Amino acid sequence: MRVGLFVTCLVDLVRPRVGFAALKLLEATGADVVVPHSQTCCGQPAYNSGDRRTALALARKTARDLAGCDAVVVPSGSCAGMLRMHYPRLAEADPEPAHAAALRRLAAHTYELSDFITRIAPLERVPGRYEGTVTYHDSCSGLRELGIKDGPRRLLARLPGVRLVEMREAETCCGFGGTFAVKFGEVSSAMADRKCRHILETGARAVVAGDLGCLLNIEGRLRRCGHNGIRALHFAEVLSGEAD
C-alpha cells in the first residue's frame, strides 16, 4: 500500500519533528510511505475564515499532490477532518466534475494518524520509549469530526513507562481554533488558562494531544505562566521515541 503522509503546514513550519515521528510510525507498519514534495496547506485557515474560493483552490491542489496514494495519513485531527469531512462539501460546489471527483476520492481514503495505525494498518510494535505521567487532551476536530478518542490512549498505554492520568474536561476546547487564537487573543488565553489548570491538577509531566495547534496554544500559556517543567507533546513524538 502506497501511503502518502500529509505533514500539515504547521508541522512543516514550526515543529518538523512531529512529521518525522509520524513517518517513523508509518514505516513501522510496513507501509510504503511517500511524502509528496509539492504539498503545502490544506486550506483550512481560508475555509474557516469564510474565504471559500481560496479554500477550494487549495483543496484542488492538495488532491492533485496526493493523487497517486492509496491512503493519505495526517498527523492532525483538524487537517484530517478538513480533508475527510469538508473536502466533499467543497466538492459539492465545485463546477468541474473531474476536480469534484478528485476531492471526494481523497476524502474517502484520508485518515488521522492514530486512526490509521490502530484500525487500518495496526502497528505491531510501538517503536518509542517514554517514562512518566502524561495526560491526554482531546483535540476538537479529531474528537467530534472523526471520533478519535480511545485510539491514542490505547497506543500510549502500550508504552510500559507511560502512566496516563485523565484531566477534568479533557474534551473541552483549549481555545486555539486556528485564527481565533489571534483574533480573540484574550478570550482564547482564558480558555487556554482553564485547560492548563486542569493539566496542572493531574500532576502529569506532559500533556499529549494529536494536533500541533492545540499543543502550541497550551504550551504557550504554560510557559507564559512559568510552568516550564510540563511538556506539550504530539502523541506521535511519544510513540516514536522522538520526544527526547
Add this chain to the structure above:
Amino acid sequence: MELSPARFKTQAAASLADARLQSALEKLQDRFVVGRAQALLELDNADAVRDAAADIRARTLANLDDYLERFEAAARAAGAEVHWAENASDVNRILVEIAARHGVKRVVKSKSMVTEECRVNEALGTAGLEVRETDLGEYILQLADEPPSHIVAPVVHKSRDEIADLFVEHHRTPRRETIPALVAEARERLRPAFLAADMGISGANFLVAETGSALIVTNEGNGRLATTLPRVHVAVTGIEKVVPTLEDVATLLRLLPRYATGQSITNYVSILTGPRRPDDGDGPEHFHVILVDNGRSRMLGTDRHDMLRCIRCGACMNHCPVYQNVGGHAYGWVYPGPMGSVLTPALLGPAEARDLPNASTLCGACAQVCPVKIPLPDLLRNLREEQVEQRLRPAGERLAIRLWGLLARHPFLYGVASGVIARALRLYAGRDGAIRRLPLGRGWTLGRDFPAPSGRTFRELYVRRGRA
C-alpha cells in the same frame, strides 16, 4: 454602556476582567452541563428521540405556512384572536391596541425572549402602561435595569449577594441572605402585581397546530398566574415555534427540560387553548396570540434555515467554552452563545454583528449537544463566508488569507518563504525558545508565549535527509 452585538470584543474583555461574573459562570458547569448529562441517562433511546425531534422540527419548517394557517384556524375556533406581526414595531402596536381596547393599565409578564427582542417593556412604558416582570430572574433584571445574559437562566451572571443588595436598595427592607428568604421577598412584591394586573403577557415554547394552543414550560408558578389571573392574556411568539400535533410536542418535551436544566420535566407544563369557557374555574376572558416574524421568514430556504429548528434550550451556550468564559452580555443582544452568534446576524443583518460568527473556535461542542441537531459550526462558517463576500471583514484579514492562499498554491515560493519565516522566528525567539511578542500576531502573545520554530522546515530537513 448600552450592550451591542457590534462590540463583542470590548464586552468580552470586560467580562473576563469581572471577577464576580467569572465566579457566577462556574455555576453553569455544575448545574447545566452535569445536569444534562445525568438527565439523558434516564432515556434509553436518547439518540432516537433526538432524531425524531430534529425530524419534527425540519418537517414543520418545510411547510411552515401550512402549519401556521392550521394553528390560526384552530386557535380562532377555540375563541382566540390571532394577530400577525411582521416586525417589532408591529408587535408593540398590536399590544398597545389590545391594551387600549380592553382598558388595560397594569401588565404582568412571564418570561419571553421574543418580547426582549422587540423591546416590548420600553414600548408599553412609553404608552403609559405599568409593566412588571414576574419570572424571578427577569424581575431581578428589571430592578437592576439589565438585559438577560442567558435564555433559560436570565440572571445566571449575578451572585446571591448582588441580588440581596439589589433587593435592599429597591425594596428598602432588611437584608436577607438565603435563597428561600429572597424568593419569599420577591413573592411578597409580585403577588399584589398579579392581583392588580389587567393583562398578562407570556411567550410560548411551542404552538400546537392541531389544537390552536400555546404551550409553556416553566419552573415557577408565575407562568400560570400571569396567564390565568388577568382578564386579558396575550401570548407573543415567533412563527417558527409551531409544531403539528400534541404527540409531536410530547416528543420535544422529552428533550427540552433535560437539555435545558437537566430536569426530566419542568414543574409546570401549561397548555393554553382559547379564553375561559363558561364552566371554567379560571382563565382570561380574552385570549390573543401574536405571531411574530421579525426576520424569521427571511431565513427560510437560506443557509440559515436550520437555525429555525431551535427550541431555545440553551444547551449550546452551556457547553460553549467561549460562552463559559465570557457569559451572555458579551454577545450584546437577546440571544447569546453559539445560537445567538447565528441568530443575531440572521435577524439584525451581518453588518450589525461582525464579530459574532467569528467568536467561536468551531470546536463543535454546541452541535454535539443540540437536541434538534442544528449544525451550528456549519452555520457559523456560512455566515463568515457571507461576511467575506460582502467585504464585512477587515481588509487586512482578507488580504492575509488571500496571500497565504497564493503562496500555498506555489510550492517553490512556499518553500522559500516558510524557510525564511522559520529561521526568522527562531532568531527572534532567542535562547529559551519562546516568543513573547509575535510581530503579526499580537492577539496570540497577549496571554501566551509562542513556542519558537525549530528553525528548519520539515520540507528542508526531509530533502536533506533524502540526499544523505
